[in-house]
Amino acid sequence: MSKHVLKNKKEEEIQDWQEMFAQWAEEAPEGPLKRYYQAGMIAANTSLKDAPLLALDLETTGLDPHQDEIISLGLIPLSSKIIRCQGAKYWMAKPEHSLNAESVTIHEITHAELAGAPSLNAILDEILIALTNQVVVVHCVSIERQFLLEASMKAYGYPLYFPVLDTMDIERQATFKPWWQRFGRRPSLRLDACRQRYKLPRYKAHHALTDALSSAELLQAQISYHMDPEADISNYWM
Amino acid sequence: MDVELTEILEALCQHAPFNEIADDPQLNDMAKEIEIQYVRAGEMVIAQSALNNTLFFIRSGAIEILSKEKKLIRRMNEGELFGYASILRGGKSSQAMRTIEDSLLYRIPARWFLKLHQENDNFSDFFQLAREARLRAAMDAQNSDVSLMTCPVVSLLRRPPISTHIDSNIRVAAQIMAEHRVSSLLITDNDELIGILTDRDLRTRAVAQGLAYDTPVSEIMTRDPIVMDSGDYASEAVLKMMERNVHHIPIVKNGRPIGVVSTGDIIQKESHGSVYLISDIYKQTSIEGLKSISQKMTHTFTQLVVADANTQMIGNAMSHIGTAFVKRLLQLAEEIYGPPPVPYCFIALGSQAREEQTIKTDQDNALILSDKYDKKLHGEYFEALSDWVCRNLDECGYTLCTGDIMASNPRWRQPLKVWQEYFSDWIQKPKAEALLRMSIFFDLRGIYGDKTLAKQLNQHIRQQAQQHSGFLTFMARNANQRKPPLGFFRQFVLDGEGKQSRTFNLKERGIAPIIDIVRVHALACGSDKLNTLERIEDIEAAGLLPGGRAKDLALALEMIGMVRIRNQKEQIEAGEEPNNHVNPEHLSSFEKRHLRDAFHIVSRQQEFIKFRYAGKRS
Numbered sequence: 106m107s108k109h110v111l112k113n114k115k116e117e118e119i120q121d122w123q124e125m126f127a128q129w130a131e132e133a134p135e136g137p138l139k140r141y142y143q144a145g146m147i148a149a150n151t152s153l154k155d156a157p158l159l160a161l162d163l164e165t166t167g168l169d170p171h172q173d174e175i176i177s178l179g180l181i182p183l184s185s186k187i188i189r190c191q192g193a194k195y196w197m198a199k200p201e202h203s204l205n206a207e208s209v210t211i212h213e214i215t216h217a218e219l220a221g222a223p224s225l226n227a228i229l230d231e232i233l234i235a236l237t238n239q240v241v242v243v244h245c246v247s248i249e250r251q252f253l254l255e256a257s258m259k260a261y262g263y264p265l266y267f268p269v270l271d272t273m274d275i276e277r278q279a280t281f282k283p284w285w286q287r288f289g290r291r292p293s294l295r296l297d298a299c300r301q302r303y304k305l306p307r308y309k310a311h312h313a314l315t316d317a318l319s320s321a322e323l324l325q326a327q328i329s330y331h332m333d334p335e336a337d338i339s340n341y342w343m
Numbered sequence: 344m345d346v347e348l349t350e351i352l353e354a355l356c357q358h359a360p361f362n363e364i365a366d367d368p369q370l371n372d373m374a375k376e377i378e379i380q381y382v383r384a385g386e387m388v389i390a391q392s393a394l395n396n397t398l399f400f401i402r403s404g405a406i407e408i409l410s411k412e413k414k415l416i417r418r419m420n421e422g423e424l425f426g427y428a429s430i431l432r433g434g435k436s437s438q439a440m441r442t443i444e445d446s447l448l449y450r451i452p453a454r455w456f457l458k459l460h461q462e463n464d465n466f467s468d469f470f471q472l473a474r475e476a477r478l479r480a481a482m483d484a485q486n487s488d489v490s491l492m493t494c495p496v497v498s499l500l501r502r503p504p505i506s507t508h509i510d511s512n513i514r515v516a517a518q519i520m521a522e523h524r525v526s527s528l529l530i531t532d533n534d535e536l537i538g539i540l541t542d543r544d545l546r547t548r549a550v551a552q553g554l555a556y557d558t559p560v561s562e563i564m565t566r567d568p569i570v571m572d573s574g575d576y577a578s579e580a581v582l583k584m585m586e587r588n589v590h591h592i593p594i595v596k597n598g599r600p601i602g603v604v605s606t607g608d609i610i611q612k613e614s615h616g617s618v619y620l621i622s623d624i625y626k627q628t629s630i631e632g633l634k635s636i637s638q639k640m641t642h643t644f645t646q647l648v649v650a651d652a653n654t655q656m657i658g659n660a661m662s663h664i665g666t667a668f669v670k671r672l673l674q675l676a677e678e679i680y681g682p683p684p685v686p687y688c689f690i691a692l693g694s695q696a697r698e699e700q701t702i703k704t705d706q707d708n709a710l711i712l713s714d715k716y717d718k719k720l721h722g723e724y725f726e727a728l729s730d731w732v733c734r735n736l737d738e739c740g741y742t743l744c745t746g747d748i749m750a751s752n753p754r755w756r757q758p759l760k761v762w763q764e765y766f767s768d769w770i771q772k773p774k775a776e777a778l779l780r781m782s783i784f785f786d787l788r789g790i791y792g793d794k795t796l797a798k799q800l801n802q803h804i805r806q807q808a809q810q811h812s813g814f815l816t817f818m819a820r821n822a823n824q825r826k827p828p829l830g831f832f833r834q835f836v837l838d839g840e841g842k843q844s845r846t847f848n849l850k851e852r853g854i855a856p857i858i859d860i861v862r863v864h865a866l867a868c869g870s871d872k873l874n875t876l877e878r879i880e881d882i883e884a885a886g887l888l889p890g891g892r893a894k895d896l897a898l899a900l901e902m903i904g905m906v907r908i909r910n911q912k913e914q915i916e917a918g919e920e921p922n923n924h925v926n927p928e929h930l931s932s933f934e935k936r937h938l939r940d941a942f943h944i945v946s947r948q949q950e951f952i953k954f955r956y957a958g959k960r961s
Binding site for chain 2: 186187188189190191193194195303304305306308309312314315318321322325326329330
């Protein structure tokens with residue numbers, strides 16, 4: 106795997122999140138979400154090494170963003186070089202519907218623990234403040250993006266968008282080989298499998314803060330192997 | 344909500360020294376200030392002379408430490424810490440730290456490290472920079488439990504002494520003993536201890552001889568018995584009993600007897616039975632009997648290890664048992680072949696002479712004959728005697744010496760004057776290669792027969808060694824032949840050039856080098872001691888080494904010796920033949936850490952003797 110294989114976005118693919126944020130700031134209803142968009146986003150030509158990054162992970166009651174709910178959320182800030190535990194944050198949210206036994210066993214979060222937690226609506230304002238100006242790092246963008254979008258629609262009646270560095274997508278590109286070079290199965294893109302490729306330690310999965318830390322560390326490893334810290338963030342975000 | 348960094352805390356607390364302070368609530372606050380860094384293999388983490396204000400914890404991967412001269416000092420892996428030395432010295436790093444694998448590092452701010460270091464002794468002990476002090480603290484912490492090895496002999500006393508006046512007759516003495524149900528009686532005169540009378544004395548010296556009841560006790564008692572001071576360790580009482588083959592020792596305080604310790608008292612306290620094993624050896628009349636005792640040796644050895652005996656104790660016990668076998672065999676041999684035609688002395692060499700035997704050692708021995716020896720007249724007798732003893736020692740588990748250093752070899756069965764010539768030759772015309780094999784002869788102890796012969800030979804050796812400084816240069820060079828490892832890395836033993844291996848010989852590369860170093864100094868200061876720890880005391884007293892350095896050798900020897908003994912115990916328990924090979928996978932992190940310090944002390948002292956006894960030419 107040679108370095109910087111990922112600097113391959115074509116001109117027309119580059120997204121300008123700064124410009125889009127300005128537009129959403131106009132449209133969003135008054136309140137926390139409008140303030141979030143008004144705070145703006147870094148320019149597309151900001152280098153990766155200067156980009157404020159925030160690793161994020163959610164635990165949910167299931168996989169369907171329309172039916173299932175967020176029950177916990179972990180955040181940990183980082184740069185291209187370093188992860189800072191100092192800014193780590195963790196919330197639990199009480200779901201409107203009761204937990205099913207299956208998701209309890211996955212997260213080891215029990216009814217009792219959630220009973221005392223606030224509702225997601227009550228903490229979403231805080232979460233928005235934490236997300237302000239940040240490029241979000243997740244493993245598998247669709248889950249986090251869709252669940253937070255649903256939550257935002259419910260709370261503010263307007264969608265929440267944010268730029269993402271998806272460690273799963275980065276790994277997919279890094280391990281990509283044209284069909285004539287492939288042998289057998291494609292490499293696994295699960296978080297744990299990706300981490301092992303970089304000899305990162307194994308963690309117990311399914312705690313939102315641990316998983317956020319987990320993808321933060323994976324990104325560090327991916328940057329050191331495949332990405333150019335001097336390159337524009339727009340090469341990598343989506 | 345207060346964030347708990349579970350994953351990070353758990354990783355830290357799996358390893359020393361954080362495991363010591365796992366319940367300190369501050370740890371979570373510290374974890375919040377940790378920064379995490381991924382570093383690919385081959386990158387410099389702390390450059391030589393760089394200012395460092397971070398304590399690094401290796402979460403995964405591996406680090407190599409290099410000296411100013413780019414020499415490998417150490418390799419470290421998961422769970423280990425680096426960067427603290429420069430923080431503690433408040434300045435630049437004297438060494439360079441480089442990744443040798445892709446690594447995930449936790450960066451702990453110096454502020455937190457210094458705070459914990461100041462507040463918590465368990466934590467700060469771990470970072471003790473002086474290896475010697477670190478090793479000492481670790482050894483002290485190990486010896487905290489109360490056992491026979493560490494309790495004072497006075498704690499074994501069960502009652503005030505039972506005594507009678509020197510003028511009593513044996514019947515009165517027996518009545519007092521019966522009344523108080525004791526197996527020994529102290530004989531006094533004006534409160535002063537004159538002798539001791541035991542059940543055995545009454546049986547063998549009075550009843551069996553048909554003495555009259557009114558015979559005074561003074562005729563059958565043991566005069567001036569071996570006594571011990573109330574402050575001595577109980578373990579020393581065990582050693583004395585084994586050494587002298589006695590079962591009762593009066594204990595005195597300020598010169599007055601305060602009680603008697605018997606083998607029974609000791610068995611009650613701890614039943615490892617090495618005292619009884621020795622008296623059993625002397626009772627045997629056949630090789631079969633001795634062989635069956637020798638099979639119990641392994642058990643005695645493991646019992647001693649379990650009882651937390653230190654290496655000195657175990658070495659002493661095993662050597663006394665070994666000596667008892669030799670003595671008993673020689674007694675039996677003299678029954679077969681008749682009394683010796685001229686005086687001789689059977690000598691033990693090497694570890695048995697130093698009283699540092701462990702389980703399963705081969706025999707190293709020789710015979711010094713009186714100068715009256717005439718080969719034509721006496722040669723046959725001593726050949727038969729020596730062959731018989733060496734062969735039967737082999738039967739009893741002391742296998743024949745592969746280098747043929749045994750009394751059965753005619754070269755090592757010589758009159759005193761020939762032995763003196765041997766040594767004069769070795770000392771005056773030293774040949775490095777030959778001396779390596781000969782060093783075993785410089786630890787020589789008479790164990791049976793006319794011990795003045797051994798004494799005279801030892802005197803000769805001391806005189807010669809002190810007169811020929813060139814000899815010490817050779818011995819010092821010899822003592823540098825076997826180098827200890829640098830340390831450990833994962834499941835490997837690490838050597839100076841970065842070579843890694845699966846196992847290593849702890850005796851060859853740890854214990855033997857220390858014994859060699861100490862022997863050189865001992866010869867230099869004319870010490871007449873043989874035991875390494877006793878030699879170290881003489882060396883210390885002679886001021887041959889800068890302050891405290893002699894004691895460091897004792898510390899290193901104890902650390903390495905303990906690991907060797909524990910390893911042998913584990914081998915025995917696993918049903919294997921005990922040996923000196925250690926696989927680092929079987930070492931605890933405590934043992935690895937402190938062995939590394941001990942090895943370092945040995946290397947440094949090897950360097951020191953090269954310089955201290957440098958010859959004129961070098």
